[in-house]
Amino acid sequence: MNTNSRHMFSLGCILFLFSMLLLFPDICLSGVNTGIHLCLTALMPSIFPFVLISNIIMRLGVIQTIGRLLYPVMHLFFRTSLYGGYAVFMGFFCGYPLGAKVTNDLLEQHLISEQEANRIICFSNNTSPGYLQNYLLITLLGPVRHKIFFIFLYYIPIVLYGILSGITTDHTNNSPDSFQAGRHSDSSGHTETFSVKILDTCILESFKTMIKLCGYLIIFSILSAFIYQKLPIYLPFKYFLAALCEITTGSYYISESAYALPMKAVCCIAATSFGGFSTLMQTRSVCTNKNISLKKYILARLLMSVSVIMLYLTALNLFQISL
Numbered sequence: 001m002n003t004n005s006r007h008m009f010s011l012g013c014i015l016f017l018f019s020m021l022l023l024f025p026d027i028c029l030s031g032v033n034t035g036i037h038l039c040l041t042a043l044m045p046s047i048f049p050f051v052l053i054s055n056i057i058m059r060l061g062v063i064q065t066i067g068r069l070l071y072p073v074m075h076l077f078f079r080t081s082l083y084g085g086y087a088v089f090m091g092f093f094c095g096y097p098l099g100a101k102v103t104n105d106l107l108e109q110h111l112i113s114e115q116e117a118n119r120i121i122c123f124s125n126n127t128s129p130g131y132l133q134n135y136l137l138i139t140l141l142g143p144v145r146h147k148i149f150f151i152f153l154y155y156i157p158i159v160l161y162g163i164l165s166g167i168t169t170d171h172t173n174n175s176p177d178s179f180q181a182g183r184h185s186d187s188s189g190h191t192e193t194f195s196v197k198i199l200d201t202c203i204l205e206s207f208k209t210m211i212k213l214c215g216y217l218i219i220f221s222i223l224s225a226f227i228y229q230k231l232p233i234y235l236p237f238k239y240f241l242a243a244l245c246e247i248t249t250g251s252y253y254i255s256e257s258a259y260a261l262p263m264k265a266v267c268c269i270a271a272t273s274f275g276g277f278s279t280l281m282q283t284r285s286v287c288t289n290k291n292i293s294l295k296k297y298i299l300a301r302l303l304m305s306v307s308v309i310m311l312y313l314t315a316l317n318l319f320q321i322s323l
Contacts, residue, residue, distance in 0.1 A: 006101075020226060027229055038221065038248050039214040046130060048210050050094040051101070055202040055264030058105055060194060077159070079166030080120060083111040088124040088162070092155075095128030095186040096279045101286040102207065114291045119169055121292060122300035123162040125270050125283060127154075133289075135248075136272065140255035141265055153315060154269055157307035161300065212285045220246035220278035228253050243271035266312045273307040 021028055057063050067082040074085025083106050091099020108119040129151055139149045220264055224246040228238050239257060251268040257266075273276025275283070284294060 009248070016023055017222075020222070020245065024230065025228065027225050028222055030229075031225035032218055034225065034249055035214075035221035036219030039217055042131075042135065042248060043214060043217060044210060045096065046095060046128065048206060050098050051209055052202055054090060054094075054098065054102055054105075055205050056194075059202055063106075063111070063258050066075040077166070078120070078123075078162040079169065081112055081116060084116050084120050087112070091124030091126055093122075093128060095126065095131055096275060097125055097213070097283040099124035099126060099180070100283040100292075104287045104292060107289050107292065115169070117289075118293050118296055119165050120162075121287075122165070123158050125196055125275075125297070125303075126158060127275075132269070132272070136251060136268055137265070140251055141261065141268065149315075150265060150269065150312075153311055154273065154308060156311060157273075157304045159302060163204070166289065201204050209286060213282045216278050216281045216285065217222050217246065217248075220276070220281070221249050224249040224253075239267065243267065244274070244276055247271050247274075247276040250276065262316050266309060266316070269312065270305050270309045272309045274301050 014304060056317055057066065063083060067086045070085040070089050071080075071082050074080045074088055078085070080088055087102040087106055088100060090102045103112070103117050103121045103124060104111045107114065111222050112120075132151050134149055137150060224242045227245060229239045231238060231241070233241075235257075239250070242253050249260055250271055254264055254267050254271075257264065280294075280298065283297070287294070
């Protein structure tokens with residue numbers, strides 16, 4: 001996309017949002033309220049503590065110690081480097097978009113290679129198990145009796161992608177100590193001892209990250225509300241577009257539909273696997289390094305989303321699971 005095309009696209013988006021504010025103030029108000037509610041009750045409690053802890057770890061330079069503890073397992077399964085395994089671990093257990101943020105931070109400090117960063121971001125930037133279980137399978141759909149079954153199936157394509165990408169990639173530059181020199185040559189002062197000043201800096205950096213994430217969540221919550229309430233299209237397409245736009249509000253709309261529970265679960269988890277445009281923009285906002293390819297990331301998430309749909313439908317038909 002050239003400069004003129006980007007300018008026209010940006011102008012079109014601005015005019016569209018401005019038109020929505022004038023023509024549909026009720027929907028904008030509803031979307032903003034929903035977005036703020038999700039920020040305060042879902043995003044902030046589930047993401048902020050991990051962003052803060054990750055910033056402190058990066059600032060104090062103790063990531064090497066943590067990386068060595070994780071390295072045997074992470075390298076065995078995903079062929080990650082000493083520091084790459086830490087990004088995978090944080091992404092799997094802390095949720096979108098922390099895996100992308102940690103990967104970007106490690107690349108910025110020259111602790112992992114560009115090749116490894118572009119590989120691990122594809123499968124480390126995931127939905128957390130807590131979100132899947134507490135919000136999706138209990139609050140929206142549930143309680144679903146076979147929660148562990150659904151969570152297990154969700155992670156199978158992701159783990160397989162990580163294993164296969166590790167097998168097919170050259171790891172010449174990903175030995176445990178390959179990028180240790182980058183850490184010692186870093187002049188940003190990220191090897192200081194813990195102090196109130198360090199904590200203040202990490203808190204400010206964490207809130208800066210959270211403000212961007214909340215802003216995107218609110219914007220896409222408005223778009224999702226507009227799609228669901230005003231767009232004159234067939235109802236299933238409304239659910240699809242709303243979930244594609246913002247997974248949290250889209251999953252809520254799907255859970256309120258008249259579809260059977262297994263179909264609701266498959267649709268919600270498939271949308272969650274891709275992440276939606278809101279998560280994509282959040283991921284882009286934390287990936288400040290231009291060497292990280294979002295095109296490869298999007299293709300990988302689409303592949304995993306399709307794989308999740310096929311896996312769930314096959315498992316439901318094969319085992320005849322009653323939810």
